[in-house]
Amino acid sequence: MLTIPYLSPEDEAQCVQDGGWAKEKFARNRGFKIATDRRKPSYGDWVVLSDLDEIPRRSFLETVKAPDPGTDIGRRLLEGFPESDGDVFKLGCRFYYYSYEYRHRGDWYGPVLVRYCDPASPIFARPKSDPYPRLSRIQHIMEDDWSHAGQRLREQRVEDTPSFDDQCYHCTWCLSNITQVTRKMHSYSHTEHSQELYTKRRWILDHFSHGIDLFERSGEIYDYIEDNQDLPQYVRNNSARFSYMLRRKGLANAGFTDVDPIHPLSE
Known part of the structure; x- marks a missing residue:
């Protein structure tokens, strides 16, 4: 069974006083940096950055692991093809609220797929005057290392970043x-x-x-x-x-496990 390690940044307390948004950005940056330090990727490895409630489709991840140049996704991921879109992609999610019964009108583009490149690698020094300027290059986002890459990647505008539509699920408030x-x-x-x-x-x-x-x-x-x-x-x-x-519609306790379905207003 796949296990997901839980990593807690030791210096988290320094950003708490700055409010929720600062804490959220800090968690993404530190988490991404710790993860790439612990499991050092190699050049060309694909890394997914997503929140806990953003779940990429298994079929998509399998395609990313072994891209087939005979498919649209494969050609867009592989370097050297005219259809290649570079190093950074947004993932479009089917967007649900409360449960997988209620689909939000409009999809969600939060997760990011990025091709890893070590800043110390000569490949990383590829000039920004790229012969293919339309490509989304990791160098265009990175500054020096991966310390603040998590939030910078997250903040990439959908309009400015290639995307793969309908390749993940986002179920928010599904508590x-x-x-x-x-x-x-x-x-x-x-x-x-x-x-x-x-x-x-x-x-x-x-x-x-x-x-x-x-x-x-x-x-x-x-x-x-x-x-x-x-x-x-x-x-x-x-x-x-x-x-x-999976089921909340019409239930007196709205499916909550800590609410009595017979007396839902009793605390």
């Missing part, structure tokens, strides 16, 4: 218990969402159960998909364990 929902509201970067109304038990249950935006944002619309089968394989194979990700 197993209601306590996690209120804790997230008080701790994550969007401090404007930390309002008393949004933490009310009845409000949370009603919005999660009916696929309504929790924060009353205009334009945030989620379409209900009955019996959605386009799921991450691990979720599909463990449907009982992840039932809260």
